[in-house]
Amino acid sequence: MNKSPLLCLLLLALIGCNGDSTAKPDTDAPKKPKVALIMKSLANEFFSTMADGAEKYQAEHPEEFDLVVNGIKDERDLSRQVALVDEMIAANVDAIVIAPADSKALVPALRRAKKAGVIVVNIDNRLDAAILEAEGVSIPFVGPDNKAGAKTTGSFLAQSLKPGDAVCILEGVRTSFNGQQRFAGFEEAMNDAGAKIVDHQSAEWEMSKANTIAASMLSEHPETKAILAANDSMALGAVAAVKAAGRSGDVLIIGFDNISAVQEAIREGKILATADQHGDQLAVFGIQNALKLLEDPDAKIEDVETPVDLITKESLAK
Structure with missing residues (x-):
């Protein structure tokens, strides 16, 4: 018996809907980490x-x-x-x-x-x-090699010091390897120059704490010629302490990190140098x-x- 043209079209449509030509989502696309x-x-x-x-x-x-x-x-x-x-x-x-x-x-x-x-x-x-x-x-x-960076910066400072000059160091967190290495680099540079480290304390990388500690250092050791800070935040704290003590231009300061505020302080002569680890x-x-x-x-x-x-x-x- 002959099938009607309409029935044939319906059968073809059903076959097409259930065939392998159905589009599938691309689940193989690589996932971004x-x-x-x-x-x-x-x-x-x-x-x-x-x-x-x-x-x-x-x-x-x-x-x-x-x-x-x-x-x-x-x-x-x-x-x-x-x-x-x-x-x-x-x-x-x-x-x-x-x-x-x-x-x-x-x-x-x-x-x-x-x-x-x-x-x-x-x-x-x-x-x-x-x-x-x-x-x-x-x-x-x-x-970076923090010890080498600190020694390079400390050695640059040493060019402005005389043997026997008193210096102070503001350390970072003492359980941090970079803090330990920066202190070691500063210490080595000062020893090579014959400078005398009269005080070193941890200001835990913090500007306000560095300000307080540096002020105490300057009061206890008025012969201090330089402050070596293990990061730039502490160096800025030292700048404020030196200014408050009326010793701007008399006490040299170095830092570590090369933040923009310290770049400006270097241009103004408030800080001698810093180290850039390209943050x-x-x-x-x-x-x-x-x-x-x-x-x-x-x-x-x-x-x-x-x-x-x-x-x-x-x-x-x-």
């Missing part, structure tokens, strides 16, 4: 500059990765930084790039991250090698290393030394 940047205090211009550099890099490479930026209230808020690591693990990030507030206290949290399958890269402040070994963790470090690129170097490890998890873990340069009034004028 999510990278978390965890820094120290964003109130410190150095770390806000670091965040800006990382965000700019991500904006220039949006197809390569997504970025989550985190920071803590101040340099000493270790518990919050540990909590941030745990939060990023829970958020299923693929990699954590961290500038640890403490070289020892963050290691157990980062071990948990690695156990959860998260790639971890250490920037700025090197994690403690003995604690890493005790925890059975290998984490690559991307950052705007430091996180970028760490992110690039993390992406390489995400691409090849079996790649050999290696440290990457980044540049650190002496900044003076002459170099800023170029």
Whole structure:
């Protein structure tokens, strides 16, 4: 029996709807990795500059990765930084790039991250090698040689000192490797110059605390010819203390980080020099290393030394 043309059309339509030609969503598209940047205090211009550099890099490479930026209230808020690591693990990030507030206290949290399958890269402040070994963790470090940078800056200061001149040092957090290394670099430069370190105390990277401690140092040691600060925030605190003591131009000051406020102070002659560890690129170097490890998890873990340069009034004028 002949089928009507209308019935044939209906049959063809049903076959077409149930055939293999149905479009399927593309589930094979590669998933972009999510990278978390965890820094120290964003109130410190150095770390806000670091965040800006990382965000700019991500904006220039949006197809390569997504970025989550985190920071803590101040340099000493270790518990919050540990909590941030745990939060990023829970958020299923693929990699954590961290500038640890403490070289020892963050290691157990980062071990948990690695156990959860998260790639971890250490920037700025090197994690403690003995604690890493005790925890059975290998984490690559991307950052400058802080001791060499501090020694270079200290040696530049030494050109303006005489043997036997009294100097004071404002240290960073003493459990931070970069703080330890900067103190060692300053100490070595002063010893080489024959200068006398009459006092050294930790101001924990903080400007206000540095101001208070520097004022006390100047009062107790009026013979002080220079103050060596392990970061620029503390150097600015020392500037205020020197001014309050009526000794501007008499006490030389150096810092470390090359933040914009210190560049201006160098131009004005309030600070002699600082060290530039290129904060705007430091996180970028760490992110690039993390992406390489995400691409090849079996790649050999290696440290990457980044540049650190002496900044003076002459170099800023170029």
